[in-house]
Amino acid sequence: MTASEPSIGTVLGTARLAADLTVEEISARTRVRVPIIHAIEEDDFTRCGGDFYARGHIRSIARAVGVDGDPLVARYDDAHGGSPASARPVPLFDGERIRSERRRPNWTGAMIAAIVVVVAVIGFNLASGKNRTPVAQAAVPAPTVTAPTLHPAPQTPLAVKPSAVAAAPAGQVTLKVSAESGDTWLLVKNSEGKTLYQQTLAQGSSQTFNDPKQLKIVLGDGGAAHVWVNGKDLGKVGQSGQVVNATYTPGDPQAG
Known part of the structure; x- marks a missing residue:
């Protein structure tokens, strides 16, 4: 950040005032608590709970007041020497993987049930003296493929060219x-x-x-x-x- 550039907190605070929004309204839109918003506008990021959450709060508040959050996050990284990829918590991905695995059909249970049915039919025919070989097939539904959700890329505000x-x-x-x-x-x-x-x-x-x-x-x-x-x-x-x-x-x- 050069000497002529305002701090991250100053940019977010002045943009909020320019948008005629209160801290309470920003908190309702972003789910970021009021004391944390006050602290960020004073460039105090210690109440965010870590670099990962500080970046998320900066992006959420910037989106709510109508400014581009990416340059502010980049300036935060320059000042704190962090990397968004390395600070990302692992449990979030574990939770996503667990939820995805729970939605998969239980193919093992279905196959065991089908085998039990086949064995039961064969045993019944042998006991009754009927020379008949049953053929049983378990109808296994094809797994459903869910198309990934696409999120539109953020639009960069267009700068108006100078005119007389x-x-x-x-x-x-x-x-x-x-x-x-x-x-x-x-x-x-x-x-x-x-x-x-x-x-x-x-x-x-x-x-x-x-x-x-x-x-x-x-x-x-x-x-x-x-x-x-x-x-x-x-x-x-x-x-x-x-x-x-x-x-x-x-x-x-x-x-x-």
């Missing part, structure tokens, strides 16, 4: 963010809550966004970013190192 502020249609909110004095982490959501941009904006680069109703942003370093809204130059919207949350609408030359 003056070219935006009337009646829309137009936002331009430029990283002038340093790198800054940037999250942008439209009026439907869809993530338009979520990554570090490098120094010297800029991004422009449009929406008919509103745009909501979270800046990791308000002092490094220059902001224009609807063609109005708002300058820097925060101090150096300050995390800034702001909402803009079509009639706003200022933060909503």
